[in-house]
Amino acid sequence: MTELAKGSSEVVVVRNKRVIFKDYVNGYPKESDMVVTYDATIHLELPKSDGGLILLKNLYLSCDPYMRGRMSKPIEGAYVDSFIPGSVISGYGVAKVLESTHPDFKKGDLISGSTNWEEYSLTTNPESLIKIQHANVPLSYHTGILGMAGMTAYVGFYEICSPKKGDVVFVSAASGAVGQLVGQFAKLYGCYVVGSAGSKEKVDLLKNKFGFDEAFNYKEEQNIGATLKRYFPDGIDIYFDNVGGKMLDEVLPNMRLQGRIVVCGMISQYNLDQPEGIYNLIFLLMKRVRMQGFIVIDHYNLYPKFLEMILPLIQERKIMYVEDTIEGLENAPAALVGLFTGKNIGKQVVAIAHD
Amino acid sequence: MTELAKGSSEVVVVRNKRVIFKDYVNGYPKESDMVVTYDATIHLELPKSDGGLILLKNLYLSCDPYMRGRMSKPIEGAYVDSFIPGSVISGYGVAKVLESTHPDFKKGDLISGSTNWEEYSLTTNPESLIKIQHANVPLSYHTGILGMAGMTAYVGFYEICSPKKGDVVFVSAASGAVGQLVGQFAKLYGCYVVGSAGSKEKVDLLKNKFGFDEAFNYKEEQNIGATLKRYFPDGIDIYFDNVGGKMLDEVLPNMRLQGRIVVCGMISQYNLDQPEGIYNLIFLLMKRVRMQGFIVIDHYNLYPKFLEMILPLIQERKIMYVEDTIEGLENAPAALVGLFTGKNIGKQVVAIAHD
Numbered sequence A, B: 001m002t003e004l005a006k007g008s009s010e011v012v013v014v015r016n017k018r019v020i021f022k023d024y025v026n027g028y029p030k031e032s033d034m035v036v037t038y039d040a041t042i043h044l045e046l047p048k049s050d051g052g053l054i055l056l057k058n059l060y061l062s063c064d065p066y067m068r069g070r071m072s073k074p075i076e077g078a079y080v081d082s083f084i085p086g087s088v089i090s091g092y093g094v095a096k097v098l099e100s101t102h103p104d105f106k107k108g109d110l111i112s113g114s115t116n117w118e119e120y121s122l123t124t125n126p127e128s129l130i131k132i133q134h135a136n137v138p139l140s141y142h143t144g145i146l147g148m149a150g151m152t153a154y155v156g157f158y159e160i161c162s163p164k165k166g167d168v169v170f171v172s173a174a175s176g177a178v179g180q181l182v183g184q185f186a187k188l189y190g191c192y193v194v195g196s197a198g199s200k201e202k203v204d205l206l207k208n209k210f211g212f213d214e215a216f217n218y219k220e221e222q223n224i225g226a227t228l229k230r231y232f233p234d235g236i237d238i239y240f241d242n243v244g245g246k247m248l249d250e251v252l253p254n255m256r257l258q259g260r261i262v263v264c265g266m267i268s269q270y271n272l273d274q275p276e277g278i279y280n281l282i283f284l285l286m287k288r289v290r291m292q293g294f295i296v297i298d299h300y301n302l303y304p305k306f307l308e309m310i311l312p313l314i315q316e317r318k319i320m321y322v323e324d325t326i327e328g329l330e331n332a333p334a335a336l337v338g339l340f341t342g343k344n345i346g347k348q349v350v351a352i353a354h355d
């Protein structure tokens, strides 16, 4: 904390580093689409007269692929708002309450929820904040396994996939924040699980740390159709799709009767001006496949049930969670941009401060 | 019946007109892919010694789009067998039992089920035949509304669409064998229903005979996206897809939250060497859409329930059914081929004989 001024009444004013969104993005996002500013300041004390204010020290930020959508010009029917050019980036994160005149929050509380990409935030609108109750796991987990990624894997697998013991499951972007959990949930459920990821290191992680039955590096496969035939000689019951595009198209002819494709994400398409064509949808008919999209925010009523399941699994080490943590807010733009080239190994977290 | 010979033992031998499949088809099927032969003969009497034989006089044939698939080279995972070059075409139809040494069938019985495209058939394999119990509707209805098309509309709408009263429903190929029923089921259910079809005459039928709320001739629309926006200003809850391709792609951005797309057929793709690309699948995610393929043969356990529903509706004239009947087996190739250019207005039937 850089103290800038300490007046007679002991009001501390500090510099507030921030990540500002410059302008709407076309194509792949670049670090230079954001700028780190050092000129903002903030009072680290709340006016006594004002009720309902909360002063937060931001600790961990979550980097999520959906944020790419927020970098585009607003479009009709989008499920999230676009960022405002010239304004601070926001997303999910973990923060600590420094001061509060809000009755529900007190100094020292840890919260997760909507977080600005800045060192300190003042909020009058704590509806999106959840008080963290479970302090016996790493705090950063609330950006990932206990946050949106965890809920996404949980809802996607248990609520949308209709899994059955023995099902053959394929997960793409399998080592990522969501994928690593989907694979582990499927294994715990008694499924046979194969994952794809974009590097040897990630493939090793899938097989050796997360217990996938098989895994492959899709970037090294010349003919994805043939690769899928090799890994799924009898076809796929469940495809948990994180990537869309070519991989989805090649999966379709390899689906089994009554298979299910969960449309969790299509990261391979987010940065393209024109989406790629999908040519094999006739297999939805031939194989009687259900293909279903979902957005996790519709399912937060299940959050307590999810916590009840996941916390013991974490504590008993039956579920592993790999995070990729970058230190320092100034590195947040690189971390976010890196998602779209597969730089992250596991859940991408930015640590602004550890407490 | 052309008697060819009447021997001393009164065995009648007649000419048996047949439609023979010539060879595997690429692209649009043509009449000349089939040939009508007049040189086969058949004994119209069964040997007394042989039990389990049934001699059928074929009355009505059903022309169905899925038969196009049977004209292609056999492919792995197809849900129906290909026709055998040089052999008679087969499909669904209605026939009368002329003679039977099978205990379950007797002379005069009317049956529906698997039927060869020939005047008379001898079968030893009556598993696929259903005895017609409901003779108080036109016999030909058993090729359509009481046959596969009816069951398809029933299963597709009631079992796969998850309809709700007030849902906005869009049906493509809406005046066809399946589509006309889907629209009427949806209206009876309390939905708002719009159909698309390929001629003014069909559009009139949709609005004036089948009670669709709106209908349009997609062949006259320059910009299907804009057309859909006009007919569905608030989006589509259920798309009953009979055509696939471009129309499906344009529907996707017009889906409502939690919408459902029933993949019943993709007739626009059956004759293409390469399927068209679908570019808008991201809307499955954005709108949380479920897209589901089904094949009616998986659902025949529901046939009794279907009959229980549909027969009173037909008798009370609450459901209309339009057939397009061509007379004469020699015209069957033209009727079948005509499905793929939209020649048929309603269910395409071939009448070989009326009793």
Ligand SMILES: NC(=O)c1ccc[n+]([C@@H]2O[C@H](COP(=O)([O-])OP(=O)(O)OC[C@H]3O[C@@H](n4cnc5c(N)ncnc54)[C@H](OP(=O)(O)O)[C@@H]3O)[C@@H](O)[C@H]2O)c1
Residues within 6 Å of the ligand: A063, A064, A065, A066, A148, A149, A152, A172, A173, A174, A175, A176, A177, A178, A179, A196, A197, A198, A199, A202, A242, A243, A263, A264, A265, A266, A267, A268, A269, A294, A295, A296, A297, A339, A340, A341, A342, A343, A344, A345, A346, A347, A348
């Ligand atoms: N439906 C929902 O509510 C919801 C919620 C959260 C996330 N999601 C979606 O779930 C997916 C995974 O999210 P996450 O948070 O777990 O991210 P993540 O997997 O941790 O990170 C993104 C990963 O995607 C892969 N990737 C990037 N570009 C790719 C491309 N062009 N083709 C194929 N793979 C590519 C990279 O891994 P590789 O090295 O393996 O290529 C990268 O590491 C995303 O599509 C996201 O939008 C959906």
Ligand SMILES: NC(=O)c1ccc[n+]([C@@H]2O[C@H](COP(=O)([O-])OP(=O)(O)OC[C@H]3O[C@@H](n4cnc5c(N)ncnc54)[C@H](OP(=O)(O)O)[C@@H]3O)[C@@H](O)[C@H]2O)c1
Residues within 6 Å of the ligand: B063, B064, B065, B066, B148, B149, B152, B172, B173, B174, B175, B176, B177, B178, B179, B196, B197, B198, B199, B202, B242, B243, B263, B264, B265, B266, B267, B268, B269, B294, B295, B296, B297, B339, B340, B341, B342, B343, B344, B345, B346, B347, B348
């Ligand atoms: N899933 C199942 O179990 C199942 C069972 C039966 C049928 N089906 C499918 O359901 C659909 C309708 O079958 P049906 O028996 O009711 O046939 P139909 O609609 O009576 O006849 C086919 C109609 O399709 C339309 N059509 C032809 N080519 C087209 C194209 N390129 N683009 C758009 N429309 C085209 C034409 O009508 P227009 O004048 O309107 O263009 C034509 O009249 C087919 O796709 C069929 O394969 C599926």
